[in-house]
Amino acid sequence: MIFPAAEYRGRISRLQAGMAAQGLAALLLATPADVFYTTGFLTRFWESPTRPWFVVLPAAGDPVAVIPAIGAELMGRTWIGDIRTWDAPDPRDDGVSLLADMLSALVPEKEPIGLPMGLETHLRMPLADFETLRARLAPRHLVDATDCVQRVREIKTAPEIAKIREACAIAARAFDRVPDFARPGRSLADVFRDFQIALLTEGADWVSYVAGGAGPDGYGDVISPAGPQPLRRGDVLMLDTGAVKDGYFCDFDRNFAIGRASEPARRAHAALWQATEDTLAALRPGLRACDVHRLLSEGLRQRGMTPSGGRLGHGLGVTLTEWPSFTPLDETPLREDMVLTLEPGCVIGDGRIMVHEENIVLRADGAELLSPRAAPELPEIRP
Numbered sequence: 001m002i003f004p005a006a007e008y009r010g011r012i013s014r015l016q017a018g019m020a021a022q023g024l025a026a027l028l029l030a031t032p033a034d035v036f037y038t039t040g041f042l043t044r045f046w047e048s049p050t051r052p053w054f055v056v057l058p059a060a061g062d063p064v065a066v067i068p069a070i071g072a073e074l075m076g077r078t079w080i081g082d083i084r085t086w087d088a089p090d091p092r093d094d095g096v097s098l099l100a101d102m103l104s105a106l107v108p109e110k111e112p113i114g115l116p117m118g119l120e121t122h123l124r125m126p127l128a129d130f131e132t133l134r135a136r137l138a139p140r141h142l143v144d145a146t147d148c149v150q151r152v153r154e155i156k157t158a159p160e161i162a163k164i165r166e167a168c169a170i171a172a173r174a175f176d177r178v179p180d181f182a183r184p185g186r187s188l189a190d191v192f193r194d195f196q197i198a199l200l201t202e203g204a205d206w207v208s209y210v211a212g213g214a215g216p217d218g219y220g221d222v223i224s225p226a227g228p229q230p231l232r233r234g235d236v237l238m239l240d241t242g243a244v245k246d247g248y249f250c251d252f253d254r255n256f257a258i259g260r261a262s263e264p265a266r267r268a269h270a271a272l273w274q275a276t277e278d279t280l281a282a283l284r285p286g287l288r289a290c291d292v293h294r295l296l297s298e299g300l301r302q303r304g305m306t307p308s309g310g311r312l313g314h315g316l317g318v319t320l321t322e323w324p325s326f327t328p329l330d331e332t333p334l335r336e337d338m339v340l341t342l343e344p345g346c347v348i349g350d351g352r353i354m355v356h357e358e359n360i361v362l363r364a365d366g367a368e369l370l371s372p373r374a375a376p377e378l379p380e381i382r383p
Contacts, residue, residue: 007159011152022148051068066085110140154315209241211240220353270303275302297344
């Protein structure tokens, strides 16, 4: 297991407290992140969409895993004692009867069963099977339990924070190696590939996400795959990673000037760095997500920059991005021990932007960096 059983029992206790507050008789979880969070079941097998997987939390007591037989041995290495399996995939009945029978025995008639249904959730089972399950469970009814799950998962324990800090340290060491392989004439695809190799060499278990861009003074977006275009002097190269260690993500980026940095690029980087620095100093529990968006945006405008659109940061943990989102519309209150990213971006002009990102944990007295702080000056890679 990634953590001792006591860590998972604490999570279950907090989830069950939320269930009690909402009046839920059981909680049904079916996504990779929620299954891992409650059981410690860590596998890359989730890349296969063929089989559904379920964990059920009763109102009291330990969870029950209802999973394909192929996962029984691995689930048996976790702290979960009640593991029920079927031979999957079964096109006639892919775990629906097993799950329905278990829930029907556990939950009295007419009682609600929680299932995350809101923003940043998804249903990882066929919709037709879900409708069959709903009919089999009636008069029990499924209700939205998004808030119950999110309010628990957004507060990280000390062992979780340590894992995210370790992932950040791995990425920081890989970023330190970028000048070894990012130089004029090398294709962006080769740079991305070498960056992933550096992340794995430095200790990442896998690299679920690498993105970035390069162009004169900035780049057009921050999500495109790398292409064959070569780096040129005057480009700004950005690399962004979500490397994974023991199931926990980091998510921060770094910018590099290829050759001598231009004045617009230096000015944009300095504005992003200082807006982040000012926001780090102002962060406290009790602020709302929209307040963080305002702080970052105002910090950029005060330095003559136009903030880019979209969110300017988010939560982080067992998925690359978690709630909340730093937008003008998200009023989620920030609480102690949330792990967050600050990700301001600014428009440089002519379709170019620059983005800067750090990872933090919010403490009672303010922000604590998990990613090593970027240099205030735009680093230059000079052959």
